[in-house]
Amino acid sequence: MTSTPSAQQANTVVDMWVDPRCPWAWITSRWLLEVEKVRPIETRFHIMSLSVLNQGREVPEKYRQGMIDGWGPVRVCIAAEERYGTDVLRPLYNAMGALIHLKQAGLKRDMMVAALAEAGLPEDLVEVADSTDHDEALRASHHAGMDPVGTEVGTPVIHVPGPDGELIAFFGPVITPAPRGEAAGRLWDGVLALAGTDGFFELKRSRTRDAIFD
Numbered sequence: 001m002t003s004t005p006s007a008q009q010a011n012t013v014v015d016m017w018v019d020p021r022c023p024w025a026w027i028t029s030r031w032l033l034e035v036e037k038v039r040p041i042e043t044r045f046h047i048m049s050l051s052v053l054n055q056g057r058e059v060p061e062k063y064r065q066g067m068i069d070g071w072g073p074v075r076v077c078i079a080a081e082e083r084y085g086t087d088v089l090r091p092l093y094n095a096m097g098a099l100i101h102l103k104q105a106g107l108k109r110d111m112m113v114a115a116l117a118e119a120g121l122p123e124d125l126v127e128v129a130d131s132t133d134h135d136e137a138l139r140a141s142h143h144a145g146m147d148p149v150g151t152e153v154g155t156p157v158i159h160v161p162g163p164d165g166e167l168i169a170f171f172g173p174v175i176t177p178a179p180r181g182e183a184a185g186r187l188w189d190g191v192l193a194l195a196g197t198d199g200f201f202e203l204k205r206s207r208t209r210d211a212i213f214d
Contacts, residue, residue: 035185048157
């Protein structure tokens with residue numbers, strides 16, 4: 001029998017840290033939105049930054065420009081959150097992700113302006129893209145998500161309350177394409193079972209396909 005959210009059952013808040021430019025985080029976020037339809041969860045988005053994560057590291061040449069351009073979108077997201085609250089990140093991230101990953105709109109000003117308009121936010125927020133004024137808040141958000149997971153991970157990162165109220169923080173799941181319907185729910189059940197097992201740290205295999213956004 002399919003489990004469905006109930007008005008009488010409080011939703012579990014699932015906190016997810018994303019960088020809008022990460023395709024794997026985008027797919028995982030689409031999966032969580034599917035899980036919301038079949039399990040009593042509510043996804044709350046937060047911002048991490050691949051540019052912060054990889055600052056000072058040697059990265060392949062093909063990724064270097066992305067590290068530079070990637071500052072703008074996360075700064076705009078943090079500025080929007082500071083002005084309007086965390087709830088605003090859901091529509092803004094959805095808008096940015098759709099433009100970046102589905103429409104190949106890039107990471108520049110035009111994409112950010114379009115995403116702000118789609119999310120019903122003022123265009124002036126784009127002016128922070130080239131400013132360091134919000135970087136302290138950006139780094140604080142980044143570390144709030146990443147530090148509980150540990151080193152050598154990227155995005156997506158997810159935090160959920162464990163069965164005894166303790167925080168369970170984990171990297172992933174990295175999937176493609178995003179499962180739908182009850183298949184999404186079954187994956188959620190399995191991820192929670194693994195993440196909540198004392199002493200469990202890693203389950204991994206090499207990726208054999210590129211990101212699929214359908």
